[in-house]
Amino acid sequence: MPEELARRALAYFGRILGKEIPTREALAALPSAQLLLLADRLPDGFLPALVGLLKGAGPLAFEKLLGEHEEENRELSERFFERYRAMVLEPPFEDDDNPLEIWLPHEVCNDLAFLSTRQAFFLRQEMRHINPWLERHFQIGPFPPAAQEEAWSALWARLTSE
């Protein structure tokens, strides 16, 4: 996070808590209960900034977000992780979403060096996603169940022969 943005965020956090938080170190030094109270009062969109400002503060920062095992902090801690998780993780795929269409557009397949870095991702996909993707973009297949390796080999052979 750029320093100017960090300074403004810290000033905003300080106003919310009613105390000055001049530096990242001062933020990380807050007691667990205050840090979690701050997180609880922040709008969801500021949670990544809060975590970003705590980054590099060492394992203690994470322990504080966990509530330092104090029962009185548990509810705030669980609420923080629930909200932060909803904020930063992608929404779950719908049944008809194909991860290959989303994360491996066929245009990038011309770059064989790049494509080779996606082999493990390809092999983890289900055949119900691999078959329509190969058929649509490369007119290869269909392959039987559990034939991910065979499908990858066929794709690779096609691309290297072009």
Next chain:
Amino acid sequence: MERLVGEIDQRMTSDSTTTANPETEKVTETGSQPAFAPLFKIVLFDDDEHTYDYVVELLVDCCGLSKESAFRCAVEVDLSGKTTVFYGPLEACRRRCERILAYGADPRLPRSKGSMKAEVQSR
């Protein structure tokens, strides 16, 4: 963290059961050796080539963590630079660590070129 360790320990115990060595069991019966094999752990290291989504998916697939626990590990590795994701006997740790190292790049980030770094350490 204790909650996380609790879940991990539970998995460790079930893993120990499935990989129990008859020789170890025999020795245990005599009461002359500790009941459990030496414990090891897998430590996952932070980088800027993998998203939270990737870490959660990785830890659910390779270490059997719940999505909630996996997300907390993702936050810990982001904040602290490393996190322990599995405890267990050496062979179980090695097997899982190999899967982590072979998990490949994060498809969400074009700059991601490979797996996250992880290693087996003695507990």
